[in-house]
Amino acid sequence: MTEAREVILSGLSKAGLPVEEVGDDRWMTMLEGEHKRTIPVLLDLGDRSLTVTSLLAAAPDEQHTEVYRILLQRNQRPLPVHFALDDEGDLILTGRVPLPALDERSFDALLGALLTQADETFDQVLRAGFASYIDAEQRWRSKVGLPPNPVRPEAD
Numbered sequence: 001m002t003e004a005r006e007v008i009l010s011g012l013s014k015a016g017l018p019v020e021e022v023g024d025d026r027w028m029t030m031l032e033g034e035h036k037r038t039i040p041v042l043l044d045l046g047d048r049s050l051t052v053t054s055l056l057a058a059a060p061d062e063q064h065t066e067v068y069r070i071l072l073q074r075n076q077r078p079l080p081v082h083f084a085l086d087d088e089g090d091l092i093l094t095g096r097v098p099l100p101a102l103d104e105r106s107f108d109a110l111l112g113a114l115l116t117q118a119d120e121t122f123d124q125v126l127r128a129g130f131a132s133y134i135d136a137e138q139r140w141r142s143k144v145g146l147p148p149n150p151v152r153p154e155a156d
Contacts, residue, residue, distance in 0.1 A: 004045055004099050011107040031111065033119035035151075041114060050102055052081065052095045052110060056118055059089035060129025067091070067129040074121055079113040080106075083121075091125065093117055126151050 005025065012019045017029045025045035033039050036056070044051045060067045071083035071091065081095030093114055097106050126134065138148055 004050065004102050007102055007104060007107050008043060008045065008050065011104060011111070015108075015111070031115045031118075033115055033122070035120075036118045036122035039115060039118045041111070047099075049096045049098045050107075050110075052093075052114060054093045054114055054118060055086075056083070056091040056093055056122065057125055057129065059085075059091070060125070062130070062132060063128045067125055070121065070124055070128060074117065077117075079117065080110050081114045081117055083117070123151050 008027065009019065012027070012029055017031070020028045022028050022042070027043045029041050029043065031039040031041060031054075039054055042053045044053070075082045079095075080097060081093050084092050084094050086092050095110055095114060097110055134149065134151060141148055
């Protein structure tokens with residue numbers, strides 16, 4: 001476990017990521033994306049594996065079937081992270097690396113895959129699951145003279 005801790009803490013430090021210890025062998029960090037600007041990540045070092053968990057978005061307000069279709073299709077990618085629902089129905093990303101396979105390269109790949117999945121999927125999920133909210137926000141922004149939110153209900 002000492003070696004795994006070193007891989008995690010060294011990897012976060014080398015990437016210049018903030019790190020906050022939130023329990024025994026548990027840390028929080030924040031990745032920065034282009035579309036999902038802040039991506040919180042919980043790293044949980046267990047006896048046999050490192051697990052990462054990240055909130056993508058709250059439970060969708062609408063078009064649940066479409067949102068879940070998007071996420072399930074993306075789960076087909078052979079990546080170390082996948083979409084899931086937490087106990088409240090919120091959309092999360094979760095991944096796991098067995099400790100024998102945990103090294104600097106696999107740790108970097110795990111965080112990179114999480115960042116990629118979150119960033120590439122975020123706008124699409126918002127457009128489907130929160131379209132009414134986005135429409136209302138766009139109308140408000142227009143009314144008060146603000147530029148439109150870059151996440152629009154229409155496709156890219």
